[in-house]
Amino acid sequence: MHPQSMCPAFGGLRVLMRIDGAQVCMAADQGCLYGLTFVSHFYAARRSIVSPELMNAQISGGTMIDDVRCTIEKIAEDPSVRFIPVVSTCVAETAGIAEELLPKRVGNADVLLVRLPAFQIRTHPEAKDVAVSSLVKRFGAFGEPKKGKTLVVLGEIFPVDAMMIGGVLQKIGVESVITLPGADLDDYVQAGRASACAVLHPFYERTAALFESAGVKIVGGNPIGANATGQWIERIGEALDLDPETVKTVAEEERQKAKGMMAGFAERMHGSVIVAGYEGNELPLVRLLLEAGLDVPYASTSIARTALGEEDHRLLTMLGTEVRYRKYLEEDMEAVLEHKPDLVIGTTSLDSFAKEHGIPAIYYTNNISARPIFFASGAASVLGMIAGLLEKREIYGRMKEYFMPSA
Template sequence: MADTEDRKGGDRKTTEVVYDGAAAAPMANDLAAASGTGMPAPGESMTKSPSNAPSPEGDGLGCHGGQAEMRAAAEKAGQSEILERYAADYPKGPHDQPQSMCPAFGSLRVGLRMRRTATVLSGSACCVYGLSFVSHFYGARRTVGYVPFDSETLVTGKLFEDIREAVHKLADPDKYDAVIVTNLCVPTASGVPLRLLPKEINGVRIIGIDVPGFGVPTHAEAKDVLSGAMLRYARTEAELGPVQAPRGGPSDKPTITLLGEMFPADPVGLGMMLEPLGLAAGPVVPTREWRELYAALDCAAVAALHPFYTASMREFQEAGRPIVGSAPVGHDGTAAWLDAIGEACGISRDCVDQTKNRFLPMIKGALENAPIKGRVTLSGYEGSELLVARLLLESGADVPYVGAACPKTPYSSADREWLEARGVHVEYRASLEKDIAAVEEFRPDLAIGTTPVVQKAKEMAIPGLYFTNLISARPLFGVAGAGSLAQVVNAAIGNKVRFDEMREFFEGVGHGDTAGVWEDIPADHSDFRRKELAKAEKARKAADPKRVAESVV
């Protein structure tokens, strides 16, 4: 079973139970040091990572090496063109990057939702593990492929050969239409050239993309990175000749492609509003199958419901398709959107007006029947925050602040102008600090936001709702969306009394000097802390040569 080993700890002798001799196994660096050559000693097995091989971590290229170091390395490795394109498509600022999950989760999720599509990641093992875990937590039922690497395979180019071998093995036309390979931070920074992969193997398309955390700001925009790459490939195929028809056959009416992920019922509602115009709802991009990409490109116009899909919109524009911003959300948003769709598709004014007269009264009635009373701050990283804010305002809520992790684009300008005209502060690329500051300043009846924002609000005895799971997972558009938020929002606001009771019950517990469990009431040592801080500040000033020189002068 187990051997025992005696160890001494101070004056006490203990016996450690050990199950094998693994702890005594020599490490590669121990062997190299013993031989004095930097290589394993004679007779010992050769390792894949000799001690003199360059280490990504040692060179600052590890997955936690820092954005500046990773970006500099990527530029030296010939990735400047990709980084410049990402900087133009997904501009950052006013700070470097919003705080959100790894952006590669967005593109990974798009690939995992597609039929007959294999996904392969190339990156640090810890990153791949985390992305795989999160994707399956959110319901993925597909295998996530992984091509591992070490220092040697990374710096010698063997990693690229391993990736190429992996896609050749995966490229089975009976199983897959496409194989998507994604470089994470370290392979991107090291210049692993996915662009050199074959474009097609045995009829299976090979799509290689780079989604580094230091180049793509949010996971929402990473969805656009992959969607744009697939649309570009599909557009090239369509230009060369006939392509596969949609699963349900081509539409007998001109279609409107819907750009951006949405609640499953929303395309149905949009189709109902488009039908009187002689139009039909087309595919939703990101698509669920490769053949839908052709139908998405073969549209009368594109509805940019999520306005940050810059790469995807570029492909539609290359195909000659007009882009319509905003969305049919609430009364005013629906009226403006129907006007814009009619203009883009050449629909007569009378037909558009008749459609508006049919749907706008129903939307207005739904809003009046489901009012929201209370102040709400709103933030998120899905890209639909401005649309949700419009719906809340038309439902009667007071919305002083909207924060979006996504960037400002021309296709969100109508929503921004509408909100700002009603006194709403719109913050693009909002940081966590900005979102929390808004909660502290406006003291809303409800805070809708990301997990840390909701956590902070609840600490302040303010009800909170997680945007992604509880708000964006509801219909937003047309008649169905008009009254969809009232129930969950009003119920959350109604919980304020419970929060007040809990705060009163736990008052003085879990904060500052009173944190923890005490037998007696803890003494207040704030005066001592202030004195110590003053001493530290005085010492800091005394150690500052510049301040010393100024005091002498």
């Protein structure tokens, strides 16, 4: 597991527990069950995890598989359960659980083993990729005829962003948009019939490779900022062979909307910002901040450098941003001390460190991932918040002096 990152299984649970009619069965020890039950309620879906009592007696006594099968059968007695993901974590005995010894269907419910061991999956964003690719591989209708104007949008995004994407794509002739991770198991079925997949976040490598191997065209990038928004719409049009003139017109409209919005913030966008998160979608945000006129000397993420994120990486480094992958908190802290930014958008530990130095700081997950960011309206929401925070730098300095007066 990547140091200073939460258990990867958390990311997989966010995907699996939000599916309607799903009930997770966890094959793990009680320590994993305790911790992941907390996050499943607080972060994932306010649902409980069902698990057999797997302690030393069961694991060493050779009854583990029987116990898991019995638990699956009990879950399946509930007629509302349509899907039972069996999640195995990095406990040595449960990580290697044999898939062929588990049923594929019990009663009304499909059963799917999803392996989320921390020794293999480094971060929770990458565990989302494992969960989604497992679902698509099992349920995707790849053998059926493709729907020519259907697009899969791949990435956990804010609901308003999904609505905005759907509205804009409808203008250029996209007939159906499937957003993954999805709440309906049928979304994963129909995803196999799509003709193209827009990968919004760079860590979905397994899922993108699965789609590509099935003849689905992969589209990279994000509709963030003026330039990237227009380019993204044009790429979708090309991938789905849509009317070029219509696509060009809509792309230019959205490009100008974003450009006009950012021009309205021009006088307030002065200063430097450090972005340091573990969500895996940090680089598109940095791209937006740079286009809006801010200086971003340093950005970091917990995920690895990937081919899907290479375009953003090249642009950011060309514009002077140091990009750090598989980062450590200590590296982020050093960057704060070195660059003395006007704002930090980071993890809770880094935010605390920045505030101790009189620097405004906000938690990336709760303030960026929990708001729209795409197209002009989404970018306006993010930039409006950031502009307000930049204007409070002096206040944070006064607070530091009050609570931590100089000797």
